[in-house]
Amino acid sequence: MMRHNKSDVAVATISIPDRICELLRCFYTLGWCTASGGGISILSSDRSIAYVAPSGVQKERVQPTDIFALDAACAAPHSDMPLPSNPVLKMSECTPLFAEAYRFALPAPGAVLHSHALEVLMCTRLFQREFRSSEGLEMVKGLPGFSNEDEVVLPIVENTPVESELVGRVRAAILAYPQAHAVLVRNHGCYIWGTTWEKATTTAEALHYIFEATERLRASRALHSGPARTLLSIPHAHG
Numbered sequence: 001m002m003r004h005n006k007s008d009v010a011v012a013t014i015s016i017p018d019r020i021c022e023l024l025r026c027f028y029t030l031g032w033c034t035a036s037g038g039g040i041s042i043l044s045s046d047r048s049i050a051y052v053a054p055s056g057v058q059k060e061r062v063q064p065t066d067i068f069a070l071d072a073a074c075a076a077p078h079s080d081m082p083l084p085s086n087p088v089l090k091m092s093e094c095t096p097l098f099a100e101a102y103r104f105a106l107p108a109p110g111a112v113l114h115s116h117a118l119e120v121l122m123c124t125r126l127f128q129r130e131f132r133s134s135e136g137l138e139m140v141k142g143l144p145g146f147s148n149e150d151e152v153v154l155p156i157v158e159n160t161p162v163e164s165e166l167v168g169r170v171r172a173a174i175l176a177y178p179q180a181h182a183v184l185v186r187n188h189g190c191y192i193w194g195t196t197w198e199k200a201t202t203t204a205e206a207l208h209y210i211f212e213a214t215e216r217l218r219a220s221r222a223l224h225s226g227p228a229r230t231l232l233s234i235p236h237a238h239g
């Protein structure tokens with residue numbers, strides 16, 4: 001069975017646990033969820049159930065019966081839903097961070113993902129407190145509400161030894177940057193959200209592209225900063 005979104009291609013209707021497994025395999029292939037890191041949470045359409053992947057497992061091998069169904073606050077397993085079939089599994093370490101995005105980000109997210117991609121990590125080393133990109137990239141249109149002439153500004157917070165200890169920093173960053181679709185964590189990765197899982201993943205694809213393009217452009221400018229400059233200097237709205 002297929003359903004049609006207003007502005008999207010037909011998408012096969014599958015359960016949210018099935019969708020999470022499908023997306024985790026994609027994210028693994030993209031390098032976002034390797035070495036058991038990263039993850040995703042999706043809310044049910046009535047926002048009463050938050051589905052999250054288990055912690056510390058190979059994300060590309062997660063099965064639908066491994067997915068946790070939590071209450072809307074991501075605080076405990078949903079009372080009306082079964083626990084994962086494997087009793088050894090634990091909820092994702094990212095769960096409290098997903099909860100922060102659900103609670104404080106606007107417009108209210110329907111899905112939040114966590115990426116450990118190398119291009120994210122590199123940006124957290126190239127920038128101090130904020131990632132900034134104003135290269136006039138067409139891909140910026142992939143961010144809801146943005147045109148290609150807009151500057152992309154995202155907060156970067158410092159990492160902690162335990163992922164759940166990031167809660168206060170991530171919350172403060174979300175509240176301080178209400179236009180942002182993501183929070184970056186130094187030497188670690190990022191949290192990205194969207195009003196639906198489709199918006200969250202397309203936003204994530206656009207941001208990963210922007211991260212890599214920004215890094216390459218900076219590296220190319222540094223390499224060719226002398227008279228033998230080969231990178232075209234393209235004028236754009238934000239200099």
Ligand SMILES: [Zn+2]
Pocket residue numbers: 037038114116163188189
């Ligand atoms: Zn992580």
